[in-house]
Amino acid sequence: MKAPSLLLTLLAASMLTMGAGQAIADEIHIAVASNFTHTIKVLGRRFEENSGHKVTFSFGSTGKHYAQIKHGAPFHALFAADVKRPQLLDKEGIALPGSRFTYAIGKIVLWSPKNGVVDAQGKVLQQGTFRHLAIASPKLAPYGRAARQVLLELGIWDTLQGRMVRGENIGQTFQFVKSGNAELGFIALSQIKHPARVIEGSLWEVPQSLYSPIEQQVVLLRESDAARAFLTFVKSDESLEIMRGFGYATPNVE
Numbered sequence: 001m002k003a004p005s006l007l008l009t010l011l012a013a014s015m016l017t018m019g020a021g022q023a024i025a026d027e028i029h030i031a032v033a034s035n036f037t038h039t040i041k042v043l044g045r046r047f048e049e050n051s052g053h054k055v056t057f058s059f060g061s062t063g064k065h066y067a068q069i070k071h072g073a074p075f076h077a078l079f080a081a082d083v084k085r086p087q088l089l090d091k092e093g094i095a096l097p098g099s100r101f102t103y104a105i106g107k108i109v110l111w112s113p114k115n116g117v118v119d120a121q122g123k124v125l126q127q128g129t130f131r132h133l134a135i136a137s138p139k140l141a142p143y144g145r146a147a148r149q150v151l152l153e154l155g156i157w158d159t160l161q162g163r164m165v166r167g168e169n170i171g172q173t174f175q176f177v178k179s180g181n182a183e184l185g186f187i188a189l190s191q192i193k194h195p196a197r198v199i200e201g202s203l204w205e206v207p208q209s210l211y212s213p214i215e216q217q218v219v220l221l222r223e224s225d226a227a228r229a230f231l232t233f234v235k236s237d238e239s240l241e242i243m244r245g246f247g248y249a250t251p252n253v254e
Contacts, residue, residue: 026226027054029074031065033081033216034171035106035143035188039246040079046242047233053226061169063140069094069221076227079103079218081170082142086217099220103234105249106214108146111177111192112184113201122204124184125156134165134176134185142214143170147186149211188247195245215251 032040037059044055058065058075065078066085070092078095080086083102089095110125112118117130124130136144144166151157165182167173170191177185186206192199218234220227233239240250 025052026224027056028076028224028227028230029056029058030077030079031069031075032057032059032079033062034059034169035081035190036079037171039190039243042242043234043239046238047230051229053229055230059171061140062142076222076224077218077220077231081106081214081216083215083217086219089219095219095221096223100217102215102251103218104216104243105251106143106216107189107247108143108186108206108211109189110184110204110206111187111201113178115202118184118202118204120204122206125154130183131163132165132182133160133163134167134173134182136167136170136173141169143188146211146214150206153210190246190248193247
């Protein structure tokens, strides 16, 4: 009797262990602003290695993600490129209370993949020695609004209207410049800065005095232990170091 009893006990323990493993391992779906693509892919891999959870990302403009979430898109969290949309989701009762925080502060640069096109002071904009300037849509993308602010501050927004190529988001804007469809463009520093690579081409790192800080916030949209664990990981020293390596400023997080 003792042997069968022991066997049953071991089988029961094994089934409980398997059930616990299935409960612990989870898959989460996260909407991410285009500028944060490269960075969050690295964060996602590190998180998966440490936790066993699976993370899938959907990249696009914050404005489009907000509209999708309002229509019931099943994301667990939104990593936005601004503060406005996370605040709205908070006020509208869609975001989980107390989950919103600033995860990064973005920077814009004027960039060309070719050397010598963009000078270190951005004077090329006034000189007008180019056919097309790419910017993200100011209506949809926070980095586009920042670019518009810069051009308004320089007094050349109206002058350059006929030369502008607008991307739906900063990812598309980057492709316009990288492909040569636009000789230069306002992109996120994080799109060309990588901790293991030298930045190619020529650029002007736009002074922060010319545009409002691009404060980027995240909100939790569905209750999930795995999603909460990922947001906690994003606040860790390891994650903040990774973000700084991609050109972001990082806030003080608790």
